[in-house]
Amino acid sequence: MASNLPAPEGTEIQEPPTAGAWGEWNPTEDSVRSVRGKHRVARQRGGLARSSTVLGVGVIAAVGAGGIATAQDRPQVAISMPDLPDMPDLPTMTQVLDGDFSADHGSAADARHAGAQAGKTGIIPQQAGRGADAGEVLLSRILQQAESQQDAAGAKALADTAQAAQAAAAQEAKAKLDAAQKAADDAKAAAEAKAAAEAKAAEEAAAAKAEQERVAKSAGNYSLPTSAYTLTSHYGVAGSMWSSGYHTGLDFAAPTGTPVKAVAAGKITSAGWSGAYGYRIVLELEDGTEVWYCHLSSMSVTSGSVGAGDTIGRVGATGNVTGPHLHLEVREGGSTVDPLAWLTSKGLNV
CATH class of the missing domain: 2.70.70.10 (Glucose Permease (Domain IIA))
Incomplete structure (x- = not known):
């Protein structure tokens, strides 16, 4: 299909010869080669840049999805986001397509295979594996923090219960001490009252006995003057x-x-x-x-x-x-x- 878009600036367009003048025009590599020098068209990389951005978003989504899918059944706990482990440098899409990267990242064939897989899924295989590992690490950190917070809450509840029990025991001990002191005071007062009553009774008995002795003595020393009177x-x-x-x-x-x-x-x-x-x-x-x-x-x-x-x-x-x-x-x-x-x-x- 013919395009109506203008040719890029700096590019010379060669018109094919007409059939009558030149015969059938058969373009060759030399005939379509761009003019060298200042008219050379630079390779456009905007598409690759956009592809790298798409890949980065895909990696983050994979990491987040791995954590969310596993933690969605867990109870909701207030958490703080931990730092993710450092990721090694990954080859760019250009290096994957051109096969231009060091031996640390594998062979050119492996790179091309990874590029093919990235073209299909939008995610580089190494990044996908590391994203899953990072999700597991994040999930583990979240669960550990949740368990730590639950343990702290349980410890605080246990400490509060122990403190309340100690306060109740102290209050009960004080009540028992007060009751014992009151009982002791009442017993002392009762003993004193009983002793006072006994002393009074003894005094009265002694006085009565003395009076009886006096009367008996008087009766023994004195006599009525006559009888039947x-x-x-x-x-x-x-x-x-x-x-x-x-x-x-x-x-x-x-x-x-x-x-x-x-x-x-x-x-x-x-x-x-x-x-x-x-x-x-x-x-x-x-x-x-x-x-x-x-x-x-x-x-x-x-x-x-x-x-x-x-x-x-x-x-x-x-x-x-x-x-x-x-x-x-x-x-x-x-x-x-x-x-x-x-x-x-x-x-x-x-």
Whole structure:
């Protein structure tokens, strides 16, 4: 097919001779050889440059495809792109086609075979092999980094769990220590309260025992003046029956002849008739207190020392009386006191 494109600049076009003038024109190598010198057309390499670019893009695509195809089933992990290993220098397409390269890259036939394969696939065989290796290296780096990050995350989670467990254990130990301290304080307070209660109880028991001993001692040293009696007139009762205007003693009404006893140890200082008192015995105790026994029917002891509970006379109705009874008077320092209160203070149950 004829072309309408203009001839390249600097090229002389020889017109073929017409059939009539020259006969049949049969171009030869010399007739079509370009004019030498400044009109020589330089070899255009734009197509090869573009082919090299295409090959480079193909290599990168192969490397990336090798990594993506293998890692597409892996879980997504944040990664950083590692440095690719250094690639050795590869022959250019021109060297492959012309067979112009050193023995390191193989023979010319191998180069031409590689060029043929590159023309079919767009990738040089050496580059394809190295691209696959680089993809495996990249994939291995990615997986190693993912595993490292997962291990780091697991270690951090384990450390957080251990720290939380340690904090919980410390809090539990503190709670147990506080509970033990509180229990110890409560036990101490209870023990102190119990000891105080026991001490108070012991003190009260001792006081009660002392009082019992005092009462027993008093009861042992003192005695009621008579038995089988009835109290009829108490100390201080007013009336015209008594010369002083009030009753100065305590009356124990009892049958005539009922024994009369010394209330405590002492000595008899007086015994005999005493006017309105009838027969009377005066007993002086060791502390100087005088006890008068009046209206007696008889006197068993009229002098000397006697002991508590000794019989010293008998109940009668002598003197100014309305019936048989014992009129008992107690005098301290020459003055009368209430016989009932005095006997009670000595531990006697009147």
